[in-house]
Amino acid sequence: MIDSIESQPIESQPIESQPIESQPSRWLLLIHQVPPKPDYARVKVRRRLQSIGAVPLKRTVYALPASEQSREDFEWLVREIVELGGEATICEGTFHEPATDARLIGAQRAERSREYGEIAAAAQRESGDVDRLKRRFALVSGVDHFAAQGRADAEAAIMALERRKAGSDTGTSPEGGMQGRTWVTRVGVHVDRISSAWLIKRFIDQDARFRFVAPKGYRPEPGELRFDMFEGEFTHDGDRCTFETLCRHFALRDRALGIIAELVH
Numbered sequence: 001m002i003d004s005i006e007s008q009p010i011e012s013q014p015i016e017s018q019p020i021e022s023q024p025s026r027w028l029l030l031i032h033q034v035p036p037k038p039d040y041a042r043v044k045v046r047r048r049l050q051s052i053g054a055v056p057l058k059r060t061v062y063a064l065p066a067s068e069q070s071r072e073d074f075e076w077l078v079r080e081i082v083e084l085g086g087e088a089t090i091c092e093g094t095f096h097e098p099a100t101d102a103r104l105i106g107a108q109r110a111e112r113s114r115e116y117g118e119i120a121a122a123a124q125r126e127s128g129d130v131d132r133l134k135r136r137f138a139l140v141s142g143v144d145h146f147a148a149q150g151r152a153d154a155e156a157a158i159m160a161l162e163r164r165k166a167g168s169d170t171g172t173s174p175e176g177g178m179q180g181r182t183w184v185t186r187v188g189v190h191v192d193r194i195s196s197a198w199l200i201k202r203f204i205d206q207d208a209r210f211r212f213v214a215p216k217g218y219r220p221e222p223g224e225l226r227f228d229m230f231e232g233e234f235t236h237d238g239d240r241c242t243f244e245t246l247c248r249h250f251a252l253r254d255r256a257l258g259i260i261a262e263l264v265h
Helices: 040-051 068-083 098-123 130-142 151-166 191-204 242-249 255-264
Strands: 002-004 027-033 055-058 061-065 087-093 182-186 209-213
Touching (some): 040 068, 055 098, 098 130, 098 151, 182 191, 191 242, 191 255, 242 255
Parallel strands (some): 002 087
Antiparallel strands (some): 055 061
16 A cells, blocks of 8 residues: 655754755655564565665664565565564655655665675676676666766776686776667767767767757666766766776776877877
8 A cells, every 4th residue: 555645844953964955845655563573574584685785764763765676676575574463554755854765865875875885796706606696786787766876987897807707807898798889978979078079989889879858857767877977887086087987997008098088188
């Protein structure tokens, strides 16, 4: 059963978060109660909440940005909780103060960043299982609702591991999961942006498709990679322009590219 409510701000400790360009207008809340027995019930529910990217608002209240997928995830979880002998209700609403949105978004970003970091660290070990890491990356990125930091590093680390295992870590031909992707950037043509598109097509993803979108308010589709735009997977990093960032991430060490990178910069 799904109720619709307008929720008041919840008092909690502030969570540091990145600047937020846009926030969801509505949230789904799962309010649940799990019986103390069997012992594994609470652990099972907690792990399921983590796997779908839900973040705690209170001890037994978890939130997801409102969407059809979020609703379906919560409805399946409600069924599991009831089968375990517990109770659960799904509510949809908005918060009256932006600070509550910021706390939830910050918590979600922090958790996804932690998971991306674990994936990258595992990929840097020679014994890493490429297929397992790819599956885990797909699960984490699938519930990364607010563009957490670390995604590009995790993906690049997996690709580097794959090249090492294949014995072809030449640094000039990224392969595997980067082929045939949709690359998204801002409308309008400027030096860094168009040069980066050329670099992607020529050296990173020969089957790349490009999509040009408005600079604000765009939410990436699953599998899309953003470059030279706010919160993009590949964009300015410190004093590096996007072209330089791409060369660094994909270990493109061709001397000619180094000269081009200086010109673009």
